Amino acid sequence: MQNFKQLLILTVGLATSTFSFAQTMQIAPSWTGLYNDEQKISLFFQQNGTDVSGYSLLNGKQTNFKGNMQATDTSYKLILNEVGQGADIGKFILEFKSNAAPIEAQWLPTSKSVKPKFFSLDAQQCKYAKGQGDFPETSTRLLKDGDLQVARGELEYMRNEIYARHGYAFKTKEWANTFALYDWYMPCYTNVEGRLSKIERENVKRIKLVEPYAQMTDWGR
Incomplete structure (x- = not known):
């Protein structure tokens, strides 16, 4: 009976620890990658617990989004709904493991006339690219x-x-x-x-x- 109580306490403790970890997991504030094999997209995050807001930059256009982070067995899932109206508004679904691993991303439009996108993102900071380029x-x-x-x-x-x-x-x-x-x-x-x-x-x-x-x-x- 004593062993059972100890096992029960350990199980509850692990569950509480996992929940707490999911609540406090911090995602890097900026990510970028090829959106459609031709153009880069950047996503910028602000996180408060499991609530995530921010914006994307694509084709010179900034689009705000907000959503939340959910824990899965092996990773975290971010579901982010874009704010606005029109055929080019949709939601991001992001699979996130750690800031050192790429995010597997998809963008799903609200309109059936627009094709969904599937791409990857890497954590990257905005900084001046000193000495880079051909000139x-x-x-x-x-x-x-x-x-x-x-x-x-x-x-x-x-x-x-x-x-x-x-x-x-x-x-x-x-x-x-x-x-x-x-x-x-x-x-x-x-x-x-x-x-x-x-x-x-x-x-x-x-x-x-x-x-x-x-x-x-x-x-x-």
Whole structure:
């Protein structure tokens, strides 16, 4: 009888411990990954116990969501409903094991006219991607005339790479697709003008002045 009581106490203690762990499990505040094999999506979380709110950034658009975290036998499930109306509103279902493991994610639309998405997310912080990209010098020194004697497509790339290093969430599909290929790029902000350095602002200005005179040829990438 004594052994049975001890077993019962141990079982109840484990159940209470598991419940407490589920209540206090903290998910990393920011995650990113390829949403549709072409564009990156970033999710940002605020957590209060099992209640989770935040927003996603995709195609330069911020969409808020809220929901909760549920414990399963082997992981945690986040069900997050987007706030708003329209065919592009739905919910995220995220399978979360730890901040060191990818999140297996799916997005399910409220409208049957929109295709659901299945993708993975990795924990990543928003930070300036110093020295990254093909033209890091555009952020460290003023560009001279010799630097700008290139095709217009290359000039456009140089200019947008400055914004990409600061985590700009591109609204145009072309540039969103282009920088989604790089691990260092994470869409974090819908506006980064205030984050540009004096050198970067001047280089953006110089590139824009030269672009109308550059030959419009494909840049071999």
